[in-house]
Each structure stands twice: as C-alpha cells, then as structure tokens.
Amino acid sequence: MDQFLKIRLKETVHVDQDRLAALYAELGEAGAEDVVCRAMEELALRLSHCSRLHAATNMVELRKCARSLIAIADQIGMHVLARVANDVIDAIDSEDGPAIAATLARLIRIGEQSLTAIWDLQDITI
Numbered sequence: 001m002d003q004f005l006k007i008r009l010k011e012t013v014h015v016d017q018d019r020l021a022a023l024y025a026e027l028g029e030a031g032a033e034d035v036v037c038r039a040m041e042e043l044a045l046r047l048s049h050c051s052r053l054h055a056a057t058n059m060v061e062l063r064k065c066a067r068s069l070i071a072i073a074d075q076i077g078m079h080v081l082a083r084v085a086n087d088v089i090d091a092i093d094s095e096d097g098p099a100i101a102a103t104l105a106r107l108i109r110i111g112e113q114s115l116t117a118i119w120d121l122q123d124i125t126i
Helices: 017-055 059-075 079-093 097-125
Strands: none
Touching (some): 017 059, 059 097
C-alpha cells in the first residue's frame, strides 16, 4: 500500500501597518484608500500574469512582472510578498527551472494570503 504525505503550505503573511498608517497620514483617508485599492487590483492582475508568463516559459517578461510586484508590494507594506518576488527573480537569474516553479508557486500563495490580509484590515477600519 502506498503512503502519501500531504503538506499544507501556509505561511504567515504580515502587512506593515506602520507603512499603511504613513500612507494614510500622507495622502489622507480617501487618497490612501484609492492607492491601496489600486495596488491590490494591480497585484492580483500581475500575480495572474506571472502564472501565464511561466506557463509560456517567457522568463524575460516573468522577471519584469516579478520586479514590478516588488515596487507595488513595498508601497503598501507587503514586505513578505516583495521578498518572495525577489526570490523568483533570483531563481530566474540562476536559470533554475525547478526553483522558478517552486518560488513562483510560493509567490502566488503569499500574494493571495497578503491580499486577503489587507482586505481584512480594510474591513476592520471601515
């Protein structure tokens, strides 16, 4: 009888609330909410785009897409997401196919969890 080990991949994400507070102080409530909402939408689109680029084996564009995720994630305090996007870039630069696939899968997971975390924070503050 074959035995399988099922691994549940769940990492703790952290949204830098100090970064968000600074954004709100700088832009005001309406301005900050607009920036955060646009950033969340852009992150979701780019995460999906990264998956499509990987499936198409377009590493040049995947690298660019991951790089753009870093800037957006940092803007709204998603430092773990930014770090994992940088790991994807490192894997691409080392031309390590399995590492690219693994770090990209992690990026998608962390991205989804980060978007949920920031969405939950907005529900609390509304």
